[in-house]
Amino acid sequence: MAPDVFDASKDLPQPINNTPRDAPGDAPRDVSRDIPSNTPQPRGHFQGGRRIGAGAQTESNDSSQEHHRSRKRHPDDYSEVMAAERATTNGFAAFAPKPKGITFESQHPGETILLFLRQHPIVNVPWMLIALLMLLAPMLFILIIPFAREIPLRFQFIMVLGWYLLTMGYVFEQVLMWLFNSFVITDERIIDIDFYSLIYKQMDYAKLDKIQDISSRTGGVVYSLLDVGNIFVQTASEVPEFVFENISHPSKVTKLLNELVIEEEREQIEGRVS
């Protein structure tokens, strides 16, 4: 049963020694988002044997106003998925929780990337097969086409060279498309980055509080075995639906999104958002 995160009013305010952690590289905290000192502070709750929801509280100390400030919580404090995952430095990972060294255009100061997603590497198999056929094509061409041997050797050489250059370009283009068509989940937004062709780019954003429904779909033998699926996120933003296609661990991503939405609602209730 999901915990009632909105039940903070039942908890009595009491001093907590648990101060929020900051992710490496976090920007200085926004003081304007702090709760006034007279706001009752929730104690948090337990979820899955782990204390969830206590990171926003500050230590009560009359000598300093700073101890009454409620701060932006670390994702590990409210997300089981994030708490269970280790930070990754692999730049080629299709499922990269807490990625190090990855930033994106229009990233806000202090905005932390929680999950960086690409399509599962299995989607690359079709173009890899095509590339393999392209590599073998010159040999097949000489075997099949009767007059191919009649072409002067220097022409054959240059044409084969050009063909392999074309193959190289095709492979490079496909790798680029796989690497950069990605989905980003931050502690504030979800972002869908699409490169449709060489020069056409589309970036869709939706704030977490605009998310209305999240559903996931997995189908097919191979995709079920590899834990690959699609996630559909209905939003109240300009883009009505975000589709995360062929991503790894769709259940984890769905759970993370749910946790983020709950945290966002919690922030609004507690007045921790501007």
Next chain:
Amino acid sequence: MNPTISPAPFSSFFGSSELLPFSMGTALLVLKFFIVFAYSLYLVFGVVIIRQVSLMNKTISSPISAVITIAAYIHLIVSILVWFAALVIL
């Protein structure tokens, strides 16, 4: 009378003045022109890829950005070499 027609070899096909109004040398010259033209277009594609990689790296900066940029430049250099080889060898 033998009704079957044996296929003519490539060289004799182009070399036959009865079938075509140009010689084998002319055909290869035209072929060279098309190859160099096609490789010139591919050079443009290589430059576009450089631009695309720059745009992509600007959109998403990651630890592999440098590797991708180097790969794009290698691709462009190979394209230039192949274009130059076509110009010289053909």
